[in-house]
Amino acid sequence: xxxxxxxxxCKLFQKNNTQFMATYNLKINGQRKEVDADGDTPLLWVLRExxxxxxxxxxxxxxxxxxxxxxxxxxxxxSCSLPISSIEDKSVVTIxxxxxxxxxxxxxxxxxxxxxxxxxxxxxxxxxxAALLDQNPNPSDQEIxxxxxxxxxxxxxxxxxxxxxKTAAAYQE
Amino acid sequence: xxxxxxxxxxxxxxKVSSLSTGGMLLGFSWxxxxxxxxxxxMPKEWFDINGFLKIADNGLVTIMSPNPEIGQNVKTxxxxxxxxxxxxxxxxxxxxxxxxDLKNYTRQKAGGSQSIRQGWxxxxxxxxxxxxxxxxxxxxxxNVPLAELTTEEGVIKHGDKTIGYGEIAAAAATVTVPEExxxxxxxxxxxxxxxxKNVDGSKIVSGKPLFGLDTQREGMLIAMIEHPxxxxxxxxxxxxxxxxxxxxxxxxxxFTTVPEGTDMQRYDTNNAFNDLVAIVGNTxxxxxxxxxxxxLSWERVTPLESTSDHIKGMYDLLGEKQKDPARKDGDTKKxxxxxxxxxxxxxxxxxxxxxxxxxxxFFADVKEDQAELAGPIQTPESLSKTVSxxxxxxxxxxxxxxxxxxxxxxxxLYGHFGIEAAVISKKINAPVKLVYSREDDMTQGTYRxxxxxxxxxxxxxxxxxxxxxxxxxGVHGSPVFANRFPAGAVDNYLAENHTLESxxxxxxxxxxxxxxxxxxxxxxxxxxxEAAGKDPIEFRLELFxxxxxxxxxxxxxxxxxxxxxxxxxVRDKSDWGxxxxxxxxxxxxxxxxxxxxxxxxxxxxxNNQPKVQKIWCAVDCGILVNPEGxxxxxxxxxxxxxxxAMYSAMTFKNGRPEQNNFDSYRLxxxxxxxxxxxxxxxxxxxxxxxxxxxxxxxxIGALANALAKATGERLYEQPFVGQKIDLG
Numbered sequence: 032x033x034x035x036x037x038x039x040x041c042k043l044f045q046k047n048n049t050q051f052m053a054t055y056n057l058k059i060n061g062q063r064k065e066v067d068a069d070g071d072t073p074l075l076w077v078l079r080e081x082x083x084x085x086x087x088x089x090x091x092x093x094x095x096x097x098x099x100x101x102x103x104x105x106x107x108x109x110s111c112s113l114p115i116s117s118i119e120d121k122s123v124v125t126i127x128x129x130x131x132x133x134x135x136x137x138x139x140x141x142x143x144x145x146x147x148x149x150x151x152x153x154x155x156x157x158x159x160x161a162a163l164l165d166q167n168p169n170p171s172d173q174e175i176x177x178x179x180x181x182x183x184x185x186x187x188x189x190x191x192x193x194x195x196x197k198t199a200a201a202y203q204e
Numbered sequence: 205x206x207x208x209x210x211x212x213x214x215x216x217x218x219k220v221s222s223l224s225t226g227g228m229l230l231g232f233s234w235x236x237x238x239x240x241x242x243x244x245x246m247p248k249e250w251f252d253i254n255g256f257l258k259i260a261d262n263g264l265v266t267i268m269s270p271n272p273e274i275g276q277n278v279k280t281x282x283x284x285x286x287x288x289x290x291x292x293x294x295x296x297x298x299x300x301x302x303x304x305d306l307k308n309y310t311r312q313k314a315g316g317s318q319s320i321r322q323g324w325x326x327x328x329x330x331x332x333x334x335x336x337x338x339x340x341x342x343x344x345x346x347n348v349p350l351a352e353l354t355t356e357e358g359v360i361k362h363g364d365k366t367i368g369y370g371e372i373a374a375a376a377a378t379v380t381v382p383e384e385x386x387x388x389x390x391x392x393x394x395x396x397x398x399x400x401k402n403v404d405g406s407k408i409v410s411g412k413p414l415f416g417l418d419t420q421r422e423g424m425l426i427a428m429i430e431h432p433x434x435x436x437x438x439x440x441x442x443x444x445x446x447x448x449x450x451x452x453x454x455x456x457x458x459f460t461t462v463p464e465g466t467d468m469q470r471y472d473t474n475n476a477f478n479d480l481v482a483i484v485g486n487t488x489x490x491x492x493x494x495x496x497x498x499x500l501s502w503e504r505v506t507p508l509e510s511t512s513d514h515i516k517g518m519y520d521l522l523g524e525k526q527k528d529p530a531r532k533d534g535d536t537k538k539x540x541x542x543x544x545x546x547x548x549x550x551x552x553x554x555x556x557x558x559x560x561x562x563x564x565x566f567f568a569d570v571k572e573d574q575a576e577l578a579g580p581i582q583t584p585e586s587l588s589k590t591v592s593x594x595x596x597x598x599x600x601x602x603x604x605x606x607x608x609x610x611x612x613x614x615x616x617l618y619g620h621f622g623i624e625a626a627v628i629s630k631k632i633n634a635p636v637k638l639v640y641s642r643e644d645d646m647t648q649g650t651y652r653x654x655x656x657x658x659x660x661x662x663x664x665x666x667x668x669x670x671x672x673x674x675x676x677x678g679v680h681g682s683p684v685f686a687n688r689f690p691a692g693a694v695d696n697y698l699a700e701n702h703t704l705e706s707x708x709x710x711x712x713x714x715x716x717x718x719x720x721x722x723x724x725x726x727x728x729x730x731x732x733x734e735a736a737g738k739d740p741i742e743f744r745l746e747l748f749x750x751x752x753x754x755x756x757x758x759x760x761x762x763x764x765x766x767x768x769x770x771x772x773x774v775r776d777k778s779d780w781g782x783x784x785x786x787x788x789x790x791x792x793x794x795x796x797x798x799x800x801x802x803x804x805x806x807x808x809x810x811n812n813q814p815k816v817q818k819i820w821c822a823v824d825c826g827i828l829v830n831p832e833g834x835x836x837x838x839x840x841x842x843x844x845x846x847x848x849a850m851y852s853a854m855t856f857k858n859g860r861p862e863q864n865n866f867d868s869y870r871l872x873x874x875x876x877x878x879x880x881x882x883x884x885x886x887x888x889x890x891x892x893x894x895x896x897x898x899x900x901x902x903x904i905g906a907l908a909n910a911l912a913k914a915t916g917e918r919l920y921e922q923p924f925v926g927q928k929i930d931l932g
Contacts, residue, residue: 071489072487076487086410086413088417089417091865092492092641098561125411126409127411129410142406148837148840149561149562149608149609150408152561153408153409154408154409176875179874180875181873182874184561185559185561186611186840187872188839188840189874190878191836193874193877
């Protein structure tokens with residue numbers, strides 16, 4: 032079976048997390064946020080339901096589809112499987128915080144290539160692509176495939192996504 | 205220039221009124237103009253479309269898009285058609301999603317790749333009618349003949365005089381709706397045929413709330429459901445003591461979605477699990493945890509089926525003749541007996557889940573005297589009727605807002621999750637968002653049925669195809685379209701259908717039936733061409749020539765010239781016949797959903813594994829409305845087809861689905877996607893047809909044919925990965 036772990040620091044559940052409500056101090060999109068939640072609550076649901084940042088999507092809940100991808104300390108991670116207790120003191124960036132006006136090179140390239148169809152997976156694709164370009168400003172086709180392999184697009188926009196990543200790389204030069 | 209009846213006189217097709225802010229509001233029912241024979245071949249409810257056009261006093265044109273957007277991009281392409289005939293600049297147009305509005309729209313549904321085809325004439329008429337009324341108002345104001353006026357980008361001109369649409373819109377609202385209007389000559393199109401980007405693109409890439417799952421309301425609770433773990437089972441007992449005591453949980457109860465005897469709509473009748481358990485709480489995570497703490501026991505009510513039962517059941521059916529064949533031309537029995545060569549092959553495919561990336565969900569706020577619903581639904585009117593019957597509320601007390609859908613593929617034609625949300629909200633007397641987990645979604649049913657088909661071909665001593673037989677079997681229906689190609693191109697032809705009953709619920713899945721039969725048929729024809737010693741494209745073209753010059757029978761539901769046209773186009777563009785070392789080619793052509801598609805797939809071997817290097821695709825969908833969106837649909841359909849044929853399957857053991865998430869149900873990923881796609885469109889000026897589905901079915905045949913060349917192995921059973929083949 033296909034693994035989606037390539038190039039992504041994907042942290043799965045830690046069993047020793049506290050199950051009980053606590054207050055967590057988070058840094059989300061450059062802002063300090065205080066959240067009362069059970070320690071095992073995945074970052075995904077904290078973003079969506081505690082902080083009303085719904086751009087990060089729920090797709091599978093087991094780090095297999097990538098719809099929930101956000102950046103934690105610059106790395107693309109699956110927020111559906113990342114307990115809130117594990118990310119205190121780390122910097123989280125979501126699709127809402129990638130740029131102020133939706134004009135990050137990757138977002139611009141996505142518009143340029145008219146990538147989205149239904150659009151549901153695209154926030155995750157974009158967050159992963161942005162992290163990839165931060166680490167590798169000029170990725171090859173194989174490097175794009177490898178880094179992006181954990182992000183499913185059910186509409187099949189993969190060819191456009193790859194083209195958009197290359198355009199974004201050119202924008203960043 | 206074409207004159208077109210607005211049908212204003214007969215059916216009040218167009219209604220006009222003033223905007224309170226001083227503009228013009230034009231309401232129109234797009235479907236009223238469709239001739240019955242245009243719609244006979246598809247379910248009627250799929251293409252009842254209508255809309256509203258508002259012209260504000262500042263000239264801004266708002267086009268209400270009444271039909272749900274599932275990623276097929278009609279929210280962009282349909283308003284383009286109105287804007288063209290209205291003669292405004294695309295920058296002046298704002299597109300808004302309308303909610304369900306039974307007073308102002310006749311019907312609001314989406315599906316079947318029919319929106320553009322069915323809306324074409326009416327959308328143009330709507331734009332042209334508004335333009336004409338604006339011009340009449342200006343002619344009156346200036347006291348000049350209407351015929352002397354021209355328009356350009358939202359401005360009416362007469363000599364040196366000009367007036368913007370917005371300035372004259374209020375006066376235009378009082379003009380009598382004309383009974384006849386002129387349409388543009390397609391050669392004068394400025395918007396249609398030009399690439400326009402998705403109107404929601406910037407919202408999507410910046411993560412704005414658009415989807416059903418993004419719905420948030422004051423005081424809203426979260427609900428999830430638990431359905432039986434197997435088809436054929438129902439709830440026996442529920443112990444919720446532990447779950448109820450968990451933090452944030454407000455309610456746990458079992459419920460019946462649609463009570464027995466309720467008047468049900470067509471789309472609500474195929475849901476396998478009507479009796480469910482609801483878990484309600486403050487946050488999704490709390491509800492997910494409580495769901496796992498439920499102690500449930502189930503009992504068997506109907507036989508528990510396994511995949512092996514379905515395989516055997518269909519295999520047995522394929523051994524039986526159909527009493528009254530779906531189609532019979534000539535004498536196949538005789539011609540097969542006397543054939544020089546006979547080719548016989550069996551193809552099969554499993555059940556498939558839709559797996560829209562946004563799982564099923566719906567918001568409902570049910571009060572004593574009214575209900576508000578919102579969520580991803582392709583059939584809001586059907587949902588409204590059933591919710592009305594279930595809640596005992598009149599339909600005018602129920603509002604439904606359609607959100608952008610995180611994928612449809614047919615899944616959201618079936619709105620049981622909307623009914624469930626309403627029933628839960630009524631029970632708990634609070635606004636609630638029902639959320640399916642991926643596991644709930646994948647194991648619920650509404651699958652693409654499993655299919656099996658036998659093909660037989662008879663060749664005479666000159667290697668002419670003289671006999672053709674197809675016998676199909678499938679759960680809840682056969683995949684065979686009796687009157688499609690090669691019917692009409694072979695003198696002796698027999699098509700037979702068999703149905704296997706099952707308690708596993710199925711439904712429409714992107715390009716229903718075609719999504720299997722096209723791949724089987726096109727792989728089979730490849731083998732027949734090989735047996736005949738002919739080039740696969742030349743072999744097909746010979747058959748099309750026959751269907752063009754001397755068709756067999758009268759019910760052939762394809763245009764052989766257009767069919768041959770796409771095949772010739774892809775042959776020329778791909779430079780078919782040129783041998784490139786290390787490149788293995790497969791070809792395919794298919795007609796469905798009123799459009800023609802032909803494809804050539806190039807496979808190479810990389811690291812001992814086949815890789816789809818390039819796809820060449822030729823499409824005849826008539827006039828191309830939005831080339832950008834059209835290419836995207838065609839590309840996506842092909843990737844979707846390759847992915848499901850290669851990797852995906854739902855299998856069952858004693859009624860239990862054996863896959864429930866993307867770790868066990870494989871979907872195509874970046875690495876397996878084609879490296880390059882080139883798409884060409886036939887330019888023939890014919891009225892446009894749809895593109896949401898047609899590129900998917902044939903690609904499975906083209907892929908199988910290319911892989912057969914690359915590996916020496918023919919592929920008969922989907923998913924192909926089961927035959928030890930993968931893409932990389």
